[in-house]
Amino acid sequence: MSRFRQRAVLTGCVLAAVLATAGLFVTDYGIHPELWLTGLALGFLALLAVLDPWLHRRRAAGLATDDNLDAAASALARALHAQWNEEYRARGLQDNLLNLHWSALEGEPGHSDAIVRAFQRSRRMVFLGDPGAGKSTTAMLLTIGLLDQNTNGPVPFLLPLSTWDPNAEDVRTWMTRRLYEDHPALRNTELYGSYAADLLVEQRRVFPVLDGLDQIPPERRPDALDRINRAFPGSHPLVLTSSAEEFAEAGTPVPGAHVVQLQPLDHEEIAGYLRAVSDPVTAARWEPIFLHLRDEPGGRLAEALSTPLAVWLAGVVYGYGEPSELLDRARFPDRRAVENHLVDALVGGAFGDRAVAHHAGASQVWPKDKATRWLAFLAEEMRKRGVRELGWWELRRSVGSTWLALLGAIVLGTIGGFGVGWLMAYASTPKLAPITGLAAGLVVAVAALYASGHRVSKPRLGVWRSLVVVSGVLGTAAGLVFGALYGLSAGLVVGLGIGVAVALRFALGSSAELSHPSSPKWTMARDRIAVWTGSLVLAVVFGAAAGVVFGPSQSGMVGLGLACGLMLGFTLSVLHLRWWWFTVARIWLALRGKLPWELMVFLEDARKLGVLRQAGASYQFRHPLVQDRLAGARPSEVPSDA
Structure with a gap:
């Protein structure tokens, strides 16, 4: 969804809620509530029909055109440029960057300020060096340098090879998946057409800067290099970093690549x-x-x-x-x-030093022993999974999938069932409250169990992508149920409210900002906004419905409707969001002392303190040496603060 349509939908939702409330409670002018709500509901659906991207499917359903891909590549370049420049500044490299010396294996000398020029001559480079020699920094500097030039050529896409399993997926499939994960706005079919990321990779509009061949298990490296060579043959740009020994042991050269060796400092x-x-x-x-x-x-x-x-x-x-x-x-x-x-x-x-925390801009002083134990736990979990990236949404893997699904389902089922049962207990059918609450709780719990193992797929352009159809159908269904129980006005309020909630969820779930740099805080903020917006909308809906049924003078019932709607809205909003399952895992691990309660604050502070670094929407340890050292520590070696 384009930014204009997204803002128009949000504005329409707010206006619908305000006008519905005004029509219900401002009756001095003889406004008939049912007529007012009917006209408002039809007008709202008409607005959605005008803004619905699915109704423009002739343009959006087709494969991305050259113009679509030009726009996507340009916006992606801006996002990556902002992302890596921010990380460059966060690491303090703009003030204290060592001059990295490198030379060709044939003996040609070079210097870091010539990396971009050297790449432009050969278009294919392999950087070799010992652990800590600056290979990752070189790859980042090359990426920033190429993006600085703002040319119309292929966009460099820096990726850690530790996140790729050659036995599980093709390298181009992996690149496409990472593009969608780090830049979800590429799913915006209205702006970029269908399969934008797939076509960016397929048409060589992005090229890989692959960091850390040595982070792939030894038995998989030859096959990994062979797959990379076949996916990106000698005529296509490619950058690869590796330790010299592991690259030589793989025994597979990179055709046409200029191999350079990072030299030790004197x-x-x-x-x-x-x-x-x-x-x-x-x-x-x-x-x-x-x-x-x-x-x-x-x-x-x-x-x-x-x-x-x-x-x-x-x-x-x-x-x-x-x-x-x-x-x-x-x-x-x-x-x-x-x-x-x-x-x-x-x-x-x-950690543990107020002066160090203040100098780094950390939010608080974390206890040294606890911080070390928390980081050791994360490093060990990453070691078990064989990864070098710490995505906040992957924290759920640290809790057994079955156990996590049960915890999430029980909590959501309890919240949703209690909200429905509480409202029914004070409605005109209190005898149905236990049964209704139990049934609602079971439905929510089953939906949560399904959502816990459901992965978001590529966007489909069928009728379920239609803003007006989905909002209209769900709103009508809810309205008919409540209308049968509590009258036409209540049914219209609830139906309109459900339609508004679905439209809001649709608009907030659509990424219109491809040029926004990816980061852990930004990706999590998008999920949180969707949760609380949907919760508040349903709170207003049920509060207004309670006012219609019981009369606006009964403020207690209106407040009860608001509270119950907030609970039900929360359960429906979080079902398919990564934020909920992260939160369940975070709380469970914090209760067991494995991680801090304020995990994201801690990770961001650890980044400011130099222990972690950021790579797109994920964190990494500052260097694999740091992760390996922490993962190798035993709990008995870490002092307790007890």
Whole structure:
């Protein structure tokens, strides 16, 4: 749905609710409520018919045209540009970016400011380097650089390969799915036609920037590379990052690709960066380390600090500490010991310190021991699933699917059944209250069980995509039931209210903003808006219906109708939304002490504190080393605050 139609539907819904209320309670001018409501209902349906995208299906039902795809690619480029620039600033790279050195395996030297030019010459590149060498940063810089140019060429789409299972789906199918997941507005058939994301991939209007071949299990890497080569042959743009050893072991070259190697940092670059990010006192503390690196350029400490990740960690960890402890050979005998120490210090130092939280802009000071335990739980859950991305909607996987479905169904069934039964208990048929409430609760519970395992599919353009038909049919059905029980006016109020609720759900569920950068907070906010809007609409509907049935002077019954409508509206709004199942899982895990109550606030603070980073609508640990280190920790190794 276009932005104009979306706003018009929302405005029409608000006007319908206001005019319905005015017609019911303002009777000084001899307005007959039933006539008023009938005319208003017909007028509302006429408005929906004018705005209904399905009625324009000749334009929307066909495959996306070239103009549709041009518009989609342009808007997608703007969204990705905003997304990755925001992440670039969040990581502090605009102020303290190490100069990443890379050279071709043939020996040609290069520098990070030449990445975009190098790609434009070859159009196919493979970046190799040790863990922490800056491969992901290079991929992000290349993506931003290409998007900065705002050309009409293919749009770079940066994706972590850890989210792809070569045995489960084709690489192009995976790219298409990720486009729909991260940018749901591509489902907007009115603006972009049908199968916009599919055609963007098929027609090479987007090209993959694939980060982390080494994150795919070893036994699957050769097949994964073979599938990538077949999907994107030598004439098509492609970027791939991997560790050098894992790429060589895969034994499958990338035809036509310019392979470059990210080089380790030397002692002068390490010293220059650490002096730049330190105050004079802290910089002086680093001098013994700089002397050691100069004297032993091939030693274990020089090797440990040879990657941008390790140098960044050292700068953060020893911002106010004493780095000379790294000279202790017994405590830090090799590179792995130094890296583990820096990761542990990063996680431990990020939490529990008011000054650190204030400097990072965190919302609160999280207890160090609890924060470490929560992050270790998330890292372990991600390790079990073999993923590197933490999507908030995937939290449900940390609770057994059967157990989660039962919890969600019981809660929703109880809320919905109690709302209906409570209202019936004070209506003209109190004897039916227990039976009606139980029946309503069972219906809601069954619907919740079905919704718990139902995945949202690609948009279909059948009659169920019709705004006016669906709103009209459901509103008429509800109106007939309530009209038979409580009279024509009550039936008209409820029918119109249900129609308004369905139209609102349709409008709010349609993404009109493809150019909006994807983020965890934004994707969750869309679900929450749909929930509370639908809840409030049905609250007003049932409140008005109670006023019609019992008389507006009985304010208690009107209030009861509002409360019951709010409960029923909530249960109907959340059934197919990821937010509800996330909330059930979050509360259950918080009750067991596995995660904090304010999970999303905690994750955003962890991002600000440098432990997490953001990739589209998901979070990631700052580096796989951080995730692996936390996932390897045992609960007994994490101190308790008890």
